Amino acid sequence: MPSKELQDLKDQAQQAQTTKDNAEVAELRQSLASQQEKHAKEIGTLKKQAEEAQAAKDNSAITDLRRTLENLKKEHQQELETREKQLQKQDNSEVSELLKSLESMREEHHKEVEQLKKQAQEAQSGKASSDSEETEQLRTQLQETQKGKENAESAYRTLLGKVNTIKSQLGERLKADAEELSKARAEIEELQEESRSARERKEELQATIDQLETQRQEHQSEIESLRSRTNVSQSNWVKERDELISREAYAREEFENARQAMQDWEVLAMEERSLRESLSERVIEIEEQLNARQEAYERAASERDTQNSTVDSLQRALQEIQDARKKELREMVENSQAQLDALRSQADEAKASAASSAEELEKLRKELERALPFEKEVKEKNLLIGKLRHEAVILNDHLTKALRFLKRGKPEDNVDRHIVTNHFLHFLILDRSDPKKFQVLQLIAALLGWTEEQREQAGLARPGASNSMLKIPLSPFRRTPSTPSLSDSTFDNHQGGSKESLAELWSDFLEREAQEGGMHSSRSGSFAMMSPTQERPASSGGLGLSSPRPN
Numbered sequence: 001m002p003s004k005e006l007q008d009l010k011d012q013a014q015q016a017q018t019t020k021d022n023a024e025v026a027e028l029r030q031s032l033a034s035q036q037e038k039h040a041k042e043i044g045t046l047k048k049q050a051e052e053a054q055a056a057k058d059n060s061a062i063t064d065l066r067r068t069l070e071n072l073k074k075e076h077q078q079e080l081e082t083r084e085k086q087l088q089k090q091d092n093s094e095v096s097e098l099l100k101s102l103e104s105m106r107e108e109h110h111k112e113v114e115q116l117k118k119q120a121q122e123a124q125s126g127k128a129s130s131d132s133e134e135t136e137q138l139r140t141q142l143q144e145t146q147k148g149k150e151n152a153e154s155a156y157r158t159l160l161g162k163v164n165t166i167k168s169q170l171g172e173r174l175k176a177d178a179e180e181l182s183k184a185r186a187e188i189e190e191l192q193e194e195s196r197s198a199r200e201r202k203e204e205l206q207a208t209i210d211q212l213e214t215q216r217q218e219h220q221s222e223i224e225s226l227r228s229r230t231n232v233s234q235s236n237w238v239k240e241r242d243e244l245i246s247r248e249a250y251a252r253e254e255f256e257n258a259r260q261a262m263q264d265w266e267v268l269a270m271e272e273r274s275l276r277e278s279l280s281e282r283v284i285e286i287e288e289q290l291n292a293r294q295e296a297y298e299r300a301a302s303e304r305d306t307q308n309s310t311v312d313s314l315q316r317a318l319q320e321i322q323d324a325r326k327k328e329l330r331e332m333v334e335n336s337q338a339q340l341d342a343l344r345s346q347a348d349e350a351k352a353s354a355a356s357s358a359e360e361l362e363k364l365r366k367e368l369e370r371a372l373p374f375e376k377e378v379k380e381k382n383l384l385i386g387k388l389r390h391e392a393v394i395l396n397d398h399l400t401k402a403l404r405f406l407k408r409g410k411p412e413d414n415v416d417r418h419i420v421t422n423h424f425l426h427f428l429i430l431d432r433s434d435p436k437k438f439q440v441l442q443l444i445a446a447l448l449g450w451t452e453e454q455r456e457q458a459g460l461a462r463p464g465a466s467n468s469m470l471k472i473p474l475s476p477f478r479r480t481p482s483t484p485s486l487s488d489s490t491f492d493n494h495q496g497g498s499k500e501s502l503a504e505l506w507s508d509f510l511e512r513e514a515q516e517g518g519m520h521s522s523r524s525g526s527f528a529m530m531s532p533t534q535e536r537p538a539s540s541g542g543l544g545l546s547s548p549r550p551n
Contacts, residue, residue: 300353304392347395347396
């Protein structure tokens with residue numbers, strides 16, 4: 001029985017060793033709550049400081065925050081360890097005291113039992129002739145030992161009751177302490193999570209710190225480069241300042257020399273001014289001479305243009321003659337030859353006048369070398385004279401080619417393809433209501449020498465009419481009476497009995513066209529059916545000649 005009770009006491013002692021006092025747990029909770037509040041406050045302040053440090057990007061503040069976080073962690077762990085050690089020491093001391101008391105009582109009881117056994121053995125093995133007094137003493141001792149045993153058992157029972165009461169009280173306290181410990185563990189886990197978040201925040205701050213450090217190094221390198229540049233620019237500025245000072249001294253010397261030279265040049269300018277006035281008078285005289293020469297040149301150019309227009313009209317008239325007589329052709333050739341000779345003489349005169357004017361211009365150019373404002377006009381005059389020379393050469397070339405062609409070819413076979421093409425294109429362009437369309441068709445028929453059947457097919461003659469070459473057919477469209485036409489004058493005269501030649505018809509047509517369009521262009525004697533924007537190129541197979549228009 002006592003061994004079982006001792007085992008129960010041991011179990012209760014072990015349970016008491018694992019339990020904690022309620023007051024101490026409450027104190028621990030209060031201390032943990034206070035530490036948690038302090039830790040929360042410190043974490044809040046640290047967060048604020050971290051935000052301020054992140055906003056200000058201060059490296060020293062971030063390092064201080066790291067140190068304070070580490071110190072707080074260490075202090076918190078040390079306090080928890082000290083609390084646990086104190087609780088373990090207190091629990092161990094109480095349980096150890098109970099165990100010591102139980103062991104002492106057990107040892108005393110064991111000693112008494114052993115003494116009694118020894119005494120009983122001694123009494124049994126002792127002498128048989130022991131006195132009754134000794135037996136009584138032994139009995140009294142046994143009674144005393146039994147009383148002590150009963151007292152020990154009663155004390156043991158009281159201790160068991162106390163242990164049971166302590167056990168029941170400690171069980172309730174342990175349940176409360178377990179709940180409080182679970183709460184404390186939850187709070188500790190929350191604190192650990194907060195520490196983890198703070199650690200992550202610290203890592204983020206560390207990353208930002210590294211970025212700021214790299215930026216600081218970059219800015220530091222830029223500042224060093226700017227400092228080196230400023231030093232170089234400052235040294236260059238000092239050099240430039242010294243150079244400018246030396247240049248200023250040199251410029252002052254040059255200014256003094258220039259002032260002296262300016263005074264000398266003023267004297268020369270007075271002389272040049274008097275000379276320029278005399279030259280300006282000479283220039284005015286030369287301008288008057290130039291104007292007179294220009295007027296003469298314009299007259300010659302106008303005469304040349306009129307002669308060119310007459311030459312063009314004659315050339316086109318010669319090209320369109322096909323069925324005219326040899327006698328009329330020879331007369332026209334002789335007339336054109338005379339006109340060409342006159343034009344050649346005029347061209348020679350123009351060349352001579354141009355040469356003389358060129359020589360005079362050379363002289364004037366030499367005289368007017370120092371008169372700069374009039375140099376441009378002289379160049380323009382030279383260019384105009386060159387153009388006139390070029391036009392005279394081209395005109396002479398065209399005239400010689402025309403004469404060679406007239407002497408070499410037969411007048412019956414000379415048909416200019418360009419003239420017929422231009423007539424045909426103009427015929428297609430004209431409106432149906434335009435009376436010139438019928439006239440152009442008649443001229444094409446006369447140039448190509450159409451037969452009576454071909455005229456009937458083209459609508460120029462009535463079917464079954466007389467065999468007259470130039471009989472006017474019924475017009476397919478109405479013409480206005482105010483517009484002159486070939487049917488009213490030319491072809492009526494032909495039907496009247498006076499057989500006119502194609503050259504006369506052509507000359508009458510040109511005169512009428514010249515009267516109508518004389519106010520529109522200087523080349524009024526040109527062929528009226530040609531397009532105004534199209535220049536007729538020179539023909540190598542007919543009589544068509546082209547001369548460039550004067551600019």
